[in-house]
Amino acid sequence: MKWRNKAERWIQKYGSPAIIVSYFVPGMHHVTGYFCGISHMPLKSYMLYAGVSALLWSLLFLTIGRIFYSV
Secondary structure (H helix, E strand, O other), X not given: OHHHHHHHHXXXXXOOHHHHHHOOXXXXXXXXXXXXXXXXXXXXXXXXXXXXXXXXXXXXXXXXXXHHHOO
């Protein structure tokens, strides 16, 4: 139960924008969904922030690839 309390505090402290940041930390986005589920975050809210995160992450890496490919 100790890890459950930590997960709930993490989501309460940092909120939904932490989902966006988690996509840029290696390995973190794999467990963010579990933390959000444990803390009973609404599904619509999670899906919105996870979608925005995936879009930003993809655009960033596509842009970086485009820059280095054209050199």
